[in-house]
Amino acid sequence: MSRFTEPQHPDFQAINASLGFDRRLWPYDIAQSRAHAIMLASCSIITTADADELRRGLDAVAAELDGGIFVFAPGDEDIHTAIERRLTEIVGAVGGKLHTARSRNDQVATDVAMYVREAASVSSASLTGLIEVVLDLAERHRDWAMPGYTHLQRAQPVYLAHHLLAYVWMFLRDRGRFEEAVAACGTLPLGAGALAGVNFSTDRELLARELGFAAVAQNSIDAVSNRDFALDYLAAASTCAMHLSRLGAELVLWSTSEFGFCELADAWTSGSSIMPQKKNPDAAELLRAKAPRVAAHHNALLGVLHGLPLSYNKDLQEDKEHLFDAADTLAGSLAAASGMLSSVSFDRERLAAAAADEMIAAVDIADLLVRAGVPFREAHGIVAGLVRHALDSGRTLSELSDDELASHSERLDPAGFRQLLEAGSWLESKVSAGGTASARVTEQLAGARSALASPS
Numbered sequence: 001m002s003r004f005t006e007p008q009h010p011d012f013q014a015i016n017a018s019l020g021f022d023r024r025l026w027p028y029d030i031a032q033s034r035a036h037a038i039m040l041a042s043c044s045i046i047t048t049a050d051a052d053e054l055r056r057g058l059d060a061v062a063a064e065l066d067g068g069i070f071v072f073a074p075g076d077e078d079i080h081t082a083i084e085r086r087l088t089e090i091v092g093a094v095g096g097k098l099h100t101a102r103s104r105n106d107q108v109a110t111d112v113a114m115y116v117r118e119a120a121s122v123s124s125a126s127l128t129g130l131i132e133v134v135l136d137l138a139e140r141h142r143d144w145a146m147p148g149y150t151h152l153q154r155a156q157p158v159y160l161a162h163h164l165l166a167y168v169w170m171f172l173r174d175r176g177r178f179e180e181a182v183a184a185c186g187t188l189p190l191g192a193g194a195l196a197g198v199n200f201s202t203d204r205e206l207l208a209r210e211l212g213f214a215a216v217a218q219n220s221i222d223a224v225s226n227r228d229f230a231l232d233y234l235a236a237a238s239t240c241a242m243h244l245s246r247l248g249a250e251l252v253l254w255s256t257s258e259f260g261f262c263e264l265a266d267a268w269t270s271g272s273s274i275m276p277q278k279k280n281p282d283a284a285e286l287l288r289a290k291a292p293r294v295a296a297h298h299n300a301l302l303g304v305l306h307g308l309p310l311s312y313n314k315d316l317q318e319d320k321e322h323l324f325d326a327a328d329t330l331a332g333s334l335a336a337a338s339g340m341l342s343s344v345s346f347d348r349e350r351l352a353a354a355a356a357d358e359m360i361a362a363v364d365i366a367d368l369l370v371r372a373g374v375p376f377r378e379a380h381g382i383v384a385g386l387v388r389h390a391l392d393s394g395r396t397l398s399e400l401s402d403d404e405l406a407s408h409s410e411r412l413d414p415a416g417f418r419q420l421l422e423a424g425s426w427l428e429s430k431v432s433a434g435g436t437a438s439a440r441v442t443e444q445l446a447g448a449r450s451a452l453a454s455p456s
């Protein structure tokens with residue numbers, strides 16, 4: 001029987017069906033259905049024989065889905081209806097008992113929470129792998145000097161290890177955010193029913209234990225409406241993808257002939273269809289361009305939830321494609337970042353030559369004056385004058401004569417000035433905590449390794 005006298009319009013079915021994308025939830029749907037059958041029997045809501053029959057049927061359905069031989073029927077609106085339909089075909093009328101004390105509303109919320117929990121742990125594990133790759137790269141380039149940039153203008157020299165370690169800290173924070181997203185998935189919606197609870201004395205604690213949830217949702221309305229955990233995952237994914245886009249942007253720049261700082265392995269580049277000499281950093285470019293897509297999914301789900309009345313509304317079906325595409329996109333980007341960084345090679349000479357530009361010692365010269373008692377702001381002006389003078393006369397700073405130096409400031413010690421301009425000293429002088437001096441970078445490597453080892 002049906003309350004409807006008219007069939008659904010095919011265009012309605014097309015917009016309403018979620019099977020095309022939610023079929024990938026099947027492992028979670030089967031797992032929760034198994035647990036639900038066990039719970040129903042344990043609470044004497046169905047018999048043990050019925051529960052055994054349901055589990056046998058669910059195993060058979062799972063085998064078909066896993067083997068790719070499950071045949072979807074035209075009336076299967078979503079994965080939940082498809083599984084129940086097939087279960088009933090296999091075990092007969094007892095299949096209809098599975099949905100006792102359950103609604104698709106608590107069912108889908110549970111599947112999605114299980115999916116997000118898995119996706120967040122996978123992202124976290126991929127980050128652990130990526131961090132290991134970057135740490136190893138930093139280790140191998142501990143004392144390679146390069147220019148550090150602000151405004152993409154050469155600013156102060158740093159060690160390549162120091163620059164790479166900046167990404168390690170970003171990725172460690174990302175991993176922490178994914179672990180928090182895992183925790184946000186820890187409250188079980190199942191057992192909330194459609195929205196108000198169910199007419200049976202169920203054992204939701206048992207369900208939580210079976211399905212690996214830390215606790216049971218305390219409010220049935222919240223349980224079926226809540227998608228905060230999905231937002232948490234998408235927010236973590238957006239930030240992580242943004243970090244990867246900054247890495248991608250640097251790899252694109254650094255691998256140009258203009259910079260020449262690094263060369264990406266052939267495996268992560270492509271050729272041009274017309275210009276035979278080209279080696280394009282497509283993977284790095286895509287790291288850049290995938291990030292806004294992930295952020296858009298976060299924004300879109302926020303939009304779906306915005307102003308949505310309680311409790312379940314069909315709008316919530318729109319959570320899935322955003323989640324799935326964000327997780328898939330991020331997984332691809334993380335894999336590409338690890339692959340590229342495992343195989344990139346840096347050009348020590350090019351980096352060192354760029355870092356040896358004397359102009360980037362300007363702050364160090366100013367600090368020389370500060371040590372002679374000149375207030376920093378005044379020293380800044382004196383060095384700006386020296387830089388201007390050198391540029392105007394087409395010379396480097398070290399080519400200025402002692403008289404010229406004295407004409408800018410008699411507090412500037414020419415011997416100290418010349419010593420300072422001998423390469424290397426600008427890096428090793430950055431001894432403040434978190435600075436680029438070798439001893440600090442060594443400490444930082446150890447700190448990052450221990451942060452990596454400790455669960456976030």
Ligand code: ARG
Pocket residue numbers: 018022078104105108312314316317318
């Ligand atoms: N496909 C639906 C979704 O993803 C399942 C829940 C349907 N519930 C309902 N009351 N129509 O949200």
